[in-house]
Amino acid sequence: MALRNSQYDILIRAYNQKQLRNKHELNMRTQKVYAQIPRIEEINHEIASASVAQAKELLSGNEHALIALKNQIAELAEERTILLLRYGYPEDYLTLPCDCPDCHDTGYIGNEKCHCFRQATIDMLYTQSNLKEILREENFDTFSFDYYNNTDENPITGKTAYANMREIHTYCKQFVNRFGDSCENLLFYGGTGIGKTFLSHCIARELLEFSYSVIYLTAIQLFDLFSQYTFENEENDGNADEMLQFILDCDLLIIDDLGTELSNSFTNSKLFYCLNERFMRKKSVLVSTNLSLEKISQIYSERIFSRLSSNFTLLKFYGEDIRLKKKLQSKRP
Numbered sequence: 001m002a003l004r005n006s007q008y009d010i011l012i013r014a015y016n017q018k019q020l021r022n023k024h025e026l027n028m029r030t031q032k033v034y035a036q037i038p039r040i041e042e043i044n045h046e047i048a049s050a051s052v053a054q055a056k057e058l059l060s061g062n063e064h065a066l067i068a069l070k071n072q073i074a075e076l077a078e079e080r081t082i083l084l085l086r087y088g089y090p091e092d093y094l095t096l097p098c099d100c101p102d103c104h105d106t107g108y109i110g111n112e113k114c115h116c117f118r119q120a121t122i123d124m125l126y127t128q129s130n131l132k133e134i135l136r137e138e139n140f141d142t143f144s145f146d147y148y149n150n151t152d153e154n155p156i157t158g159k160t161a162y163a164n165m166r167e168i169h170t171y172c173k174q175f176v177n178r179f180g181d182s183c184e185n186l187l188f189y190g191g192t193g194i195g196k197t198f199l200s201h202c203i204a205r206e207l208l209e210f211s212y213s214v215i216y217l218t219a220i221q222l223f224d225l226f227s228q229y230t231f232e233n234e235e236n237d238g239n240a241d242e243m244l245q246f247i248l249d250c251d252l253l254i255i256d257d258l259g260t261e262l263s264n265s266f267t268n269s270k271l272f273y274c275l276n277e278r279f280m281r282k283k284s285v286l287v288s289t290n291l292s293l294e295k296i297s298q299i300y301s302e303r304i305f306s307r308l309s310s311n312f313t314l315l316k317f318y319g320e321d322i323r324l325k326k327k328l329q330s331k332r333p
């Protein structure tokens with residue numbers, strides 16, 4: 001995947017800043033430890049000169065001397081660890097801290113781009129920073145069952161909205177926990193304002209934390225991207241192509257509010273293409289919609305309906321409109 005040069009530069013600059021920040025942090029820690037435990041400063045100097053000696057012996061090929069130096073360095077390092085622990089520091093306090101232990105914040109593992117670079121690219125192309133703000137507010141920790149009625153039973157399921165939501169919530173947590181082991185797709189359906197989008201945010205947040213790549217798009221945004229790709233292909237700078245690859249390839253694609261787009265043969269064929277490609281690549285999809293299953297079967301082609309009903313775990317949401325409830329509550333004196 002080739003980013004535009006300017007975008008690539010911005011990402012690399014961010015990685016460099018991260019490395020600088022971490023080096024600075026390590027410097028601060030080192031000064032603090034040296035002031036408190038002077039022996040550690042001595043140890044570090046001794047390790048440094050032993051390492052220089054080691055490099056010299058490597059050239060001369062003196063095996064005995066090399067082994068002796070190696071042992072000396074190991075002993076010094078052990079003494080340093082013991083001292084750190086004795087003073088209440090973690091064992092790795094004097095190793096360079098990093099956000100991504102896999103690439104040590106370089107963005108690369110060997111010549112390959114690290115998973116964190118991939119997510120950073122997605123963030124950039126989809127301005128997911130916006131989503132990140134939302135995810136700070138809407139996640140499993142902030143999810144509340146208070147808005148769900150626990151007295152009236154649904155005549156069809158025999159369950160209250162509260163009990164139903166408990167089950168869905170548990171299911172979604174399991175979905176996150178087994179993500180990566182199996183490829184599973186979810187369809188959230190039911191009326192407006194009863195937690196479908198909120199719960200898809202919970203899942204997105206959790207998977208992003210585990211370094212999975214997640215793309216969240218409303219159906220309208222998704223089809224907009226497809227039409228840009230189709231109609232502006234000649235003039236675009238390659239970004240639409242990349243976006244399309246991400247849409248087909250990311251670990252989880254969330255399509256929110258399916259059914260709010262203007263449905264026609266174009267959206268139908270693109271939706272089928274998108275679902276089908278992702279199934280073949282064994283990548284998960286989460287679709288949420290206000291439409292009933294019956295409506296879905298009327299609006300979308302037979303083959304889309306059959307994909308949705310057979311390849312997805314169907315989770316039906318019901319209850320009262322939470323957004324409305326919240327609004328009414330906030331208006332009370």
Ligand SMILES: [Zn+2]
Nearest residue numbers: 100103114116
């Ligand atoms: Zn990384």
